[in-house]
Each structure stands twice: as C-alpha cells, then as structure tokens.
Amino acid sequence: MPRTSSRKGTTNSTASGNSSTVDLFRAASGKAASKELERIDQLFYSYASNSSGMIDPEGIESLCSDLEVDHTDVRVLMLAWKMQAEKQGYFTLDEWRSGLKGLRADTILKLKKALLDLEKERSEGHRTADFYSYAFRYCLTGEAKSIDIESICLLLDLVLGSHFRPQIDALIQYLKIQIDYKVINMDQWMGFYRFCNEISFPDLSNYDPDLAWPLILDNFVDWLRSKRG
Amino acid sequence: MRAIKEIRKPPVADLENLHAYRKVKGKKKKKKKTKTLKQRRKKKSERDSHLTQVFNWNKWLLCVDLGLVGKMTMNQRNTIDLDQGWDFMQKGITKLKNILEGLPEPQFSSEDYMMLYTTIYNMCTQKPPHDYSQQLYDKYRESFEEYITSTVLPSLREKHDEFMLRELVKRWLNHKIMVRWLSRFFHYLDRYFIARRSLPALKEVGLTCFRDLVYQEINGKVRDAVISLIDQEREGEQIDRALLKNVLDIFVEIGMGQMNYYENDFEDAMLKDTAAYYSRKASIWILDDSCPDYMLKAEECLKREKDRVSNYLHSSSEAKLLEKVQHELLSVYATQLLEKEHSGCHALLRDDKHVTAEGTTLVKQAEDAASNKKAEKKDVVGLQEQVFVRKVIELHDKFMAYVNDCFLNHTLFHKALKEAFEIFCNKGVAGSSSAELLATFCDNILKKGGSEKLSDLKLLKKPWRRKKLARRLLFDKSANDEHERSILTKLKQQCGGQFTSKMEGMVTDLTLARENQTSFEEYLSNNRNANPGTDLTVTVLTTGFWPSYKSSDLNLPAEMVKCVEVFREFYQTKTKHRKLTWIYSLGTCNINGKFEQKTIEMIVSTYQAAALLLFNASDRLSYQEIMTQLNLSDDDVVRVLHSLSCAKYKILIKEPNTKTVSPTDVFEFNSKFTDKMRRIKIPLPPVDEKKKVIEDVDKDRRYAIDASIVRIMKSRKVLGYQQLVMECVEQLGRMFKPDVKAIKKRIEDLITRDYLERDKDNANLFKYLA
Numbered sequence A: 001m002p003r004t005s006s007r008k009g010t011t012n013s014t015a016s017g018n019s020s021t022v023d024l025f026r027a028a029s030g031k032a033a034s035k036e037l038e039r040i041d042q043l044f045y046s047y048a049s050n051s052s053g054m055i056d057p058e059g060i061e062s063l064c065s066d067l068e069v070d071h072t073d074v075r076v077l078m079l080a081w082k083m084q085a086e087k088q089g090y091f092t093l094d095e096w097r098s099g100l101k102g103l104r105a106d107t108i109l110k111l112k113k114a115l116l117d118l119e120k121e122r123s124e125g126h127r128t129a130d131f132y133s134y135a136f137r138y139c140l141t142g143e144a145k146s147i148d149i150e151s152i153c154l155l156l157d158l159v160l161g162s163h164f165r166p167q168i169d170a171l172i173q174y175l176k177i178q179i180d181y182k183v184i185n186m187d188q189w190m191g192f193y194r195f196c197n198e199i200s201f202p203d204l205s206n207y208d209p210d211l212a213w214p215l216i217l218d219n220f221v222d223w224l225r226s227k228r229g
Numbered sequence B: 001m002r003a004i005k006e007i008r009k010p011p012v013a014d015l016e017n018l019h020a021y022r023k024v025k026g027k028k029k030k031k032k033k034t035k036t037l038k039q040r041r042k043k044k045s046e047r048d049s050h051l052t053q054v055f056n057w058n059k060w061l062l063c064v065d066l067g068l069v070g071k072m073t074m075n076q077r078n079t080i081d082l083d084q085g086w087d088f089m090q091k092g093i094t095k096l097k098n099i100l101e102g103l104p105e106p107q108f109s110s111e112d113y114m115m116l117y118t119t120i121y122n123m124c125t126q127k128p129p130h131d132y133s134q135q136l137y138d139k140y141r142e143s144f145e146e147y148i149t150s151t152v153l154p155s156l157r158e159k160h161d162e163f164m165l166r167e168l169v170k171r172w173l174n175h176k177i178m179v180r181w182l183s184r185f186f187h188y189l190d191r192y193f194i195a196r197r198s199l200p201a202l203k204e205v206g207l208t209c210f211r212d213l214v215y216q217e218i219n220g221k222v223r224d225a226v227i228s229l230i231d232q233e234r235e236g237e238q239i240d241r242a243l244l245k246n247v248l249d250i251f252v253e254i255g256m257g258q259m260n261y262y263e264n265d266f267e268d269a270m271l272k273d274t275a276a277y278y279s280r281k282a283s284i285w286i287l288d289d290s291c292p293d294y295m296l297k298a299e300e301c302l303k304r305e306k307d308r309v310s311n312y313l314h315s316s317s318e319a320k321l322l323e324k325v326q327h328e329l330l331s332v333y334a335t336q337l338l339e340k341e342h343s344g345c346h347a348l349l350r351d352d353k354h355v356t357a358e359g360t361t362l363v364k365q366a367e368d369a370a371s372n373k374k375a376e377k378k379d380v381v382g383l384q385e386q387v388f389v390r391k392v393i394e395l396h397d398k399f400m401a402y403v404n405d406c407f408l409n410h411t412l413f414h415k416a417l418k419e420a421f422e423i424f425c426n427k428g429v430a431g432s433s434s435a436e437l438l439a440t441f442c443d444n445i446l447k448k449g450g451s452e453k454l455s456d457l458k459l460l461k462k463p464w465r466r467k468k469l470a471r472r473l474l475f476d477k478s479a480n481d482e483h484e485r486s487i488l489t490k491l492k493q494q495c496g497g498q499f500t501s502k503m504e505g506m507v508t509d510l511t512l513a514r515e516n517q518t519s520f521e522e523y524l525s526n527n528r529n530a531n532p533g534t535d536l537t538v539t540v541l542t543t544g545f546w547p548s549y550k551s552s553d554l555n556l557p558a559e560m561v562k563c564v565e566v567f568r569e570f571y572q573t574k575t576k577h578r579k580l581t582w583i584y585s586l587g588t589c590n591i592n593g594k595f596e597q598k599t600i601e602m603i604v605s606t607y608q609a610a611a612l613l614l615f616n617a618s619d620r621l622s623y624q625e626i627m628t629q630l631n632l633s634d635d636d637v638v639r640v641l642h643s644l645s646c647a648k649y650k651i652l653i654k655e656p657n658t659k660t661v662s663p664t665d666v667f668e669f670n671s672k673f674t675d676k677m678r679r680i681k682i683p684l685p686p687v688d689e690k691k692k693v694i695e696d697v698d699k700d701r702r703y704a705i706d707a708s709i710v711r712i713m714k715s716r717k718v719l720g721y722q723q724l725v726m727e728c729v730e731q732l733g734r735m736f737k738p739d740v741k742a743i744k745k746r747i748e749d750l751i752t753r754d755y756l757e758r759d760k761d762n763a764n765l766f767k768y769l770a
Helices: A009-016 A024-029 A031-047 A057-067 A074-083 A093-103 A108-122 A125-139 A149-160 A165-177 A186-198 A215-228 B012-025 B031-047 B057-065 B068-075 B082-101 B110-125 B133-157 B161-185 B187-197 B202-235 B241-254 B260-288 B291-311 B317-331 B334-339 B345-349 B354-374 B383-406 B411-425 B434-448 B462-474 B481-495 B497-526 B558-574 B606-614 B623-630 B634-645 B689-716 B721-732 B740-752
Strands: A146-148 A183-185 B588-594 B599-605 B620-622 B652-655 B666-669 B679-681 B718-720 B756-758 B765-768
Touching: A031 A057, A031 A093, A057 A074, A057 A108, A074 A093, A074 A108, A074 A125, A074 A149, A093 A108, A125 A149, A125 A186, A146 A149, A149 A165, A149 A183, A149 A186, A165 A186, A165 A215, A183 A186, A183 B740, A186 A215, A186 B740, A215 B740, B082 B110, B082 B133, B082 B161, B110 B133, B110 B161, B110 B187, B133 B161, B133 B187, B133 B202, B161 B187, B161 B202, B161 B241, B187 B202, B202 B241, B202 B260, B202 B291, B241 B260, B260 B291, B260 B317, B291 B317, B497 B558, B558 B606, B588 B606, B599 B606, B606 B623, B606 B634, B620 B623, B623 B634, B623 B666, B634 B652, B634 B666, B689 B718, B689 B721, B689 B740, B689 B765, B718 B721, B721 B740, B721 B765, B740 B756
Parallel strands: B599 B679
Antiparallel strands: A146 A183, B588 B599, B620 B666, B652 B666, B718 B765, B756 B765
C-alpha cells in the first residue's frame, strides 16, 4: 500500500515498536498507525456482513477458522473482552477497532499471536476478575440478568477451567444435579470466582458458611462434604 | 352547765355506772351495748379484781362540779399544808402499791377515794401561796419514778429472757393500773391546771415515766428475747404466743399513738433478723433442693410468717415482713431458681419436664395412634388428632393457670410457657404440624357449632387459621356466624387487632355478599332480559382479606358464560371501579344428570360441572380433548376426572378401567349410572392443601423477610452480612423464626433485583441501592 504522506519519522518507529506504552491517540495520527487503522478496518469489512455493518455470527465463524481457533475457544471470548463487545456474536466497527488496536494486531497472524499473549495476560490476577465478570455479561441475552445452568457450566469450564480444574469439575457436576437453581445470576457467578480463589480445595477447610457466601455455594460445600462421607 | 360538758369520759372500769352516765347525757340505753359492756366489765373486773369498786364515780364528779363537795368542805376548810397534804396522799399511794404487789390490803372504799380526791382538790384550789398545783403535779410524777426505780426496775433486772418478758408484762399491766388510779386521784389537776398550762396529761406523764425509766433501759434486751423466741418458733419449737403479743403490745402502746417505738426498737431489728435467718436457710436449701421443693418450702415459710403476724406481731409488720421473706427466699435466688440446671423453673417449663414433657408425650401418643392408622388410611384427621388437640388445650389451660396465679402473670413465665408450647407444637404429628391440627380442630368445632372455649388460639399460626376460616366461610359449613364472630373477638383480645383484622374482614365480606346477592336477585327480577338461564349465586370477596386463590382460565360452558355475563353487568351498575376476578375453583354447581333409570341431581364443583357438560355435546371424549376444551392444567383435569370416574359415583366410564387417570384414557357418559338417592354430592378432592398452604406460608414469609431486609438496609445503608441476618431475625422474631438460609436466599434475590449490592472489596458487606 502506498504510503500516505504527512507525518515524520519518530512516530513511525514508536508506532511499529512496542505494544504496551503506545499512546493510541498519538499513534493513530502516525502514518503507520493510520495504515494500521486502515488494515484493521479492512479486516473488519472482510468479515462483516453487508446488511448490518457488523460482524455477525457467521463472520465470527469465519474469523475463527482463519484464526484456527474453535469458536467456542476461550480466546474468542477474550477477543470479545478486549473489544468490550456488547452483544454476544456480534462485533461492531468501533469495538473491532478498539479491540484490535489494543492488541496491536492488524493482520490475522498478528491477531493470533496477540490472543496467545492475551491468555498470558489474563492469568495475571486482577484482570481475570474483569474478564470473568465480562464473560458473564457477554453471555447475557436481552434483558435477562441470569444465565441458565447449562451455559454457566460451559462458561465456567471455559473461563476458569484451565486454572482451577478440580474445583470447576466438582462445581459443574454439582450444578448439573442440583435442582434449587435453574439460573445463575451475576452475584453467584462472582461468588464462584471468589470461591475458587479463596477456598482451599479439596479440603475446603477455610470455608465458613456463616459468611455471606451465596447459598448455592453453601449447598455445594455441603454436597461435597457429604459425598466425601 | 359548763362543768358537765367538761366531764371526761369515765374510765372503762367504771362502766357499771355507764347507765347513769348515759342518763345524764340524755342518751338512750342500748341493750346490745350493755351486753357487751357486761362482758367487758367482767374482764376488767377480773383483772382489777383486787380493785373493784362500788363507787359511783360519775355521780360523785357531778357533785363536785356542782360545787356540792367543794362547797361543803369549803366552809370547813382549813388550809392544807403541802407536806401534810402530801403525807395523806402518800398513804393512799402506798395502799395502791401494796395492792398492786399483791399484799393483803383492803380495797379502796368510796370514802378513801373521796378523801384523796378532795385533798388534791383543796390543795389546788387554795389561795396562793397555798395552791400547790405545780408541786402536786411534780409529786405525782415523782411517785411513779420512785416506785419504778425502787421496785419495778430491780425486779426486771434480775430476770432474763422469757422470765424477764413475763415480768415485764406484769409490771406493765400494774403500771397501767397505777396510772389509771393515780390519775383519778389527781384528776383535778387534769381539768384545770394542766389544761391551763398545756402540760402533758396525767396519764401521759405516767406512761412517760415508765417509758423513760423502764422501757429505755430494757427494750434492747426485750427485743432480743422476743426475736430469739421467734426464731425458736421458726425452728419448730412451741412458744408462748400470748406472751409475745403482750410484750409487743407494750412497744405499740408506749408510743402513745405513734408506731415509732415499735418500728424503731423492735420491727427493724426483727426484720433484719428475719432476713438473716431466711438468707441462711435459703442458701442451704438452694443447694440441696430441687426447684419445686424449694418453692414448696418457700411457700410454707411465707404462710407461717403470715400466721405469725396475725398471732402476735402488729398488723403493720405484715407487708414488710412478707416482703423481706420473699426477697430473701425468692428474689435473691430468682435467677438461680429459674435457671437451676435440672430443675429450675425455666427448665421445668421448657426442657424435658412438665409442659414440654407432657406436650411431647401427647405428640408421641398422637403419632403412634396416627401411624397405626396409616396402614389403613392416608390422611387421617381423625379422632386421635382431636383427642390430641383437646389434651393440648387442657395442658395449656393448666399451665396458664399456674402462670397467672402462682407466678403473678410474670412475663418471664408467660414467655417460657409460650416457648415450651411452641417447641412441641412445632413437632409434627403424622405429617401435619400441630398448628395445622389445631386449626383443623377449630374448624371442626366451629363446623359442629360447638360452644367450646378455645383458650389460647395464639398458638395457631395466622395463615393456617385464615385459610381454614376462609374455606369454612365460603363453603358455609359453619353453623354459626355469631359463633365465628365471638371466636374472632376472643382472638382479637388475645392477639391484637392486626391479627384478626383480615379475618374480621372475611366475616364482614360474607355478610355483604349476602346483601349483594339479594340485590342481584332484585336486579334480575327487574330486568327480564337479563336472565342467566340458571339460578346463580355469587359471593363477592374483597381481595385483601382473603387468602390468595389460584384462579384458572377455565373454559366455561355456554350456560355458565351467560351467568357470568349477567352478573358482570349487574355488578357494573353497582360499582364501576372494581375488577371482578372469577375464582372457578371455589364454585359449586347443582347439575341434573338424566340417566336411564332416573334423573339424579348432582352437587359438584364448577370444574366438574364444566367437564360433565362437555358430554352434552359428545358421548365419548378423550383425556386430551377434555383438557383442551376445559383449558385446565393436568393436575386439575386428573382430579376432576378421577372424582367422576374412579371414585364412589361413576358418572363417567373410563377406558381402561384402571384406578387412576392417565392422559391416554377415554371417557364416556355412563347412562346406566344410578343411585338410591335422588341427590348426590360428588366431592372433588382438594389439591394437597397442606402442601399448598405450606407454600403459601412460605410465600408470606418470603415477603416478610424481604420487607425486613429492605427496611434494615434502607436505614443502615451499609451493613455486614452477619449483622444483617441478626437484625432480620430479631425483627421477625415476633411473627416467626426465620431460617438463616431463607434470609440468605432473599438477600441474593434482592441483589438480583438491584435492591442491594455486594461491596467490591468486601464480599461480606452489603450496600443499599436506592
């Protein structure tokens, strides 16, 4: 692509260089940056459906196949998280832009790599909580405030499975057999997160049912303990 | 006749002459009084036997006043010298003393009296400087003092304890007599000298001498002696109660109208001693005895002390004494008694004794009985339960009486009793809780129209009661509207208006409904075209008062639709602002079944009627068809069809002819059905009421918990979880005991509904979202 004129050198080098300290706005005004933007946009339009002007589920599928990830892979979710996408299965141009810009990816390859990095980033403490809660919000459809058990199980596995395998397995098992709750709300969802992080597993020694743990977790703990005998 | 007016009332001993006295005064004789006077006279004369006089004291006084005596002696009078005069008096006094000491002495004669009196009289009426009034007054006192110091005190000093007491009593009596007589001799002083100089009267002087000389010295010893005697009696020994009474009378009389001597010198010490005594006893008993035994002993002590007061202590001591005893025995150990580990009152009323024990036994009995019956029938609201409930009520009455009478309605005991009852009432009996049984019991009683007194309906939890009442009222099984009202009034008195307001509303509603019906009928007769085609009775209920009923979207048969329409029109004419919701599940219908043999009238519920009317259009219908046409739920359809085809009266024939209804069955009108009765009732078994009622109770509770949590959070804004739970439990404590898990669940629900939120940093902290 022919270079567009105007800006001078220093910004170029910084723009193409490191990903973390770049000021997006300054970079955006850089030549390379604007080129990047163009590429991002182009990438967007390659997947977007013509009617809605957004990337719809079909588009996402093709994106995923290009990225060589399964569309149920957590990385897709992470991508959505990065984009702070509002609606599950759809990416708008703005979301796309902000997401890819943040990832410093304007080609598929770069995107791929970025996502891998992202995984690493996610495992750092505080961001996980953010990602975790985002995951829940993302899956909410319409006006709903809670998600059904099935989807929750999938989501749990997806988001926390790699980190807290035994807890998540037990929890998913419990969620499937319990009948008290048919849906899980945000508060309970966050409760799961705290549970995995704070409570030692599998002994559950520091779990105190008199604290404000969601009731479903109290029941879960009881069930676990009774199972152990 | 000034003199006559000044006549003082004669001393009682002279009452043999009261006749004369009264005649002088112009009063009439009263026979009764003379009778008792005689008695009194007898007693007095017994005491004063050695001093009986046949002297007409008052006549004599009269003469003096009229100046007869004086006049007589005046002319012959020579000035009496003080010493001379006193000498003469002294002789008289000595004579008196001798008599008191029991020495042989002739009685005073009238002349003796006259002379003694006159001597004083003369000495007082002489012209100065020979009017010796003052000196005589002093000598009067001195006489006592001399006598006391020389004779009385020594005799008292040499004796101790009980003997001393006896001596004291004797000396006191003697002294009183001495005072009486001497003051008669010196009477003239009383009338003029003392009155003019406002000096203490002769009697008073006499008593004061005794008090100052004897009493002051000896009262300490006396008191100790008395108290030790009392203690001896407490230990079970026999003592001379009359003696004690006399001694204590001294304390009282020495006050000359005031109780301060009695109180200060005796009562205080006595109370202290009593307290100490019982404190000692109590500390021993509390360790050894169980609570009931202790209480018995305490009661015994109180009784004895009361007895003591009536026998020899002064009545004013009663209250103070009993209070002391109570304090020492009971108040001090109150908490201990209540909490005494195995037998404290608390325990008695609560744990494995008494109320709860008996209550639990009853429960167990009922359980056993019920479980035996279980093999035969399923839900037995039978005789056993009735008996059980009756026994519960009896038990409660019994203990309520205890609480009221014995524990003086103390709130602590009321509470303990209530708790005890709650404990065992909450135990289930054969699947239904006691509360439910009690409600059913009330139900049955009122159905029969019995006039039983249901003592404590507080035990019944509100929702049960309300539901039962509602059902009863609606289905008009209640024999007596008045009776309902009376029960309600009682409930109201016991539990407060709030509790019963809804129930009252229900009863009122029915009255209104009846009126409504009348006006509906009027309306019908007035509007010929508004004809429902069938007789229709509608009961309109006010939503707030009645328990919430599920109303289903039953597809009404055409006939009924017309009825509904007509009524709706009618109702519009009455009020425009109200919405009518039809509860078909509660309706009943009289339907004529034209069977081959004969036409039978059937009393069924609306649902059943609707189902049956379907068969007017087609002979055979499948389950599915019926369900679709009726637009009812599976549960309802099953129930309806079951009652019509598998129960006692088989109005419909079911294929296959199994005991239960399944969705694949087909139903046919049974034209061959017949019964010997012309009119039959086909009951529709109600939905598992219990479950439903439990659900409703839970729902009510959920709302209550929600409201409570929101209230608390609204005022506190930020609150920790445990704190919130605690406050919630406390707030709701009066109505029911909320489960912690339930509260937790409600909190979570409120979070979902955005009333609360969890704090970002502290998961145990909640914030109120406005």
